[in-house]
Amino acid sequence: MDFNNKVVIITGASSGIGAATAIEFAKQSAKVVLVGRNEEALNFNASKCEDAKGIKPLIIKAELTNDEDVKRVISATIEQFGRIDVLVNNAGVGISGSIRDGIELLDRAISTNVRPAYLLTSLATPYLVQSKGNIINVSSIAALKPIKNVEFLPYCMSKAALDQFTRCLALELGKDGVRVNSVNPGATKTNFMAACGYSKDQIDEIFKVREQSVPLLKMVKSEDVADLIIFLASDRASCITGSTYVIDSGEMLM
Numbered sequence: 556m557d558f559n560n561k562v563v564i565i566t567g568a569s570s571g572i573g574a575a576t577a578i579e580f581a582k583q584s585a586k587v588v589l590v591g592r593n594e595e596a597l598n599f600n601a602s603k604c605e606d607a608k609g610i611k612p613l614i615i616k617a618e619l620t621n622d623e624d625v626k627r628v629i630s631a632t633i634e635q636f637g638r639i640d641v642l643v644n645n646a647g648v649g650i651s652g653s654i655r656d657g658i659e660l661l662d663r664a665i666s667t668n669v670r671p672a673y674l675l676t677s678l679a680t681p682y683l684v685q686s687k688g689n690i691i692n693v694s695s696i697a698a699l700k701p702i703k704n705v706e707f708l709p710y711c712m713s714k715a716a717l718d719q720f721t722r723c724l725a726l727e728l729g730k731d732g733v734r735v736n737s738v739n740p741g742a743t744k745t746n747f748m749a750a751c752g753y754s755k756d757q758i759d760e761i762f763k764v765r766e767q768s769v770p771l772l773k774m775v776k777s778e779d780v781a782d783l784i785i786f787l788a789s790d791r792a793s794c795i796t797g798s799t800y801v802i803d804s805g806e807m808l809m
């Protein structure tokens with residue numbers, strides 16, 4: 556898959572799935588734009604991207620709950636590269652909590668997992684129409700079924716909204732030649748659980764149990780999700796739009 560001269564924006568590229576995705580796009584000769592908050596991690600991942608094919612990535616430090624930062628992602632990308640071919644709305648945070656825990660949790664989940672993707676996409680759309688580009692939203696199996704044994708209501712709702720965003724947008728932008736798809740990972744070992752507040756021991760235990768119980772008896776890795784994103788963003792997926800792709804070692808079957 557060749558992304559030569561294609562400009563790809565990846566949010567949440569400082570860590571986990573976004574970092575792996577940025578590096579994989581760089582290996583396919585894309586000009587990558589790494590968006591995140593942790594500058595040190597962004598720099599580290601950008602150097603890995605540059606090592607792949609010698610193409611210097613653009614790093615944008617941005618707090619995506621801030622509209623001005625979101626606008627700067629698009630303006631800086633256009634200023635540097637002049638076009639946008641692929642937008643990967645990957646940045647996200649796990650918000651746990653139950654219906655008893657108050658409305659603020661839902662506001663937090665939506666303000667990080669949905670609103671920035673909506674605003675960024677709306678600002679990128681004129682450029683994506685020009686390039687006949689595409690959008691990948693990083694959702695979750697939590698969009699498709701509630702998570703057993705964990706109170707994850709706000710997160711599940713935010714990811715379900717993202718899936719419907721994918722479908723509505725695919726319908727709206729199809730006639731402009733812009734494709735829109737979601738990937739829906741199951742549990743993937745990244746900083747995600749730590750960012751939710753779980754301790755290292757808790758995370759190790761959760762992953763050990765999952766690994767022994769999912770049908771394929773192996774956990775999904777960030778690189779596995781990155782491969783799926785690259786395929787969906789490529790011309791090989793030119794007839795795929797409005798779809799949600801589960802990648803979970805069979806976790807949905809449990």
Ligand SMILES: NC(=O)c1ccc[n+]([C@@H]2O[C@H](COP(=O)([O-])OP(=O)(O)OC[C@H]3O[C@@H](n4cnc5c(N)ncnc54)[C@H](OP(=O)(O)O)[C@@H]3O)[C@@H](O)[C@H]2O)c1
Pocket residue numbers: 566567568569570571572573590591592593594617618619620645646647648649667693694695696739740741742743744745746747748750
């Ligand atoms: N890991 C899983 O089990 C799993 C399963 C299903 C879906 N997902 C989804 O996969 C996506 C990537 O998560 P991950 O697993 O790779 O977790 P991660 O390692 O914690 O990465 C999350 C990324 O999102 C960025 N981010 C979060 N809030 C942000 C904000 N307000 N402004 C800017 N950037 C922000 C983080 O940036 P900084 O680190 O720079 O702050 C980081 O780069 C998320 O949408 C998540 O919901 C994960």
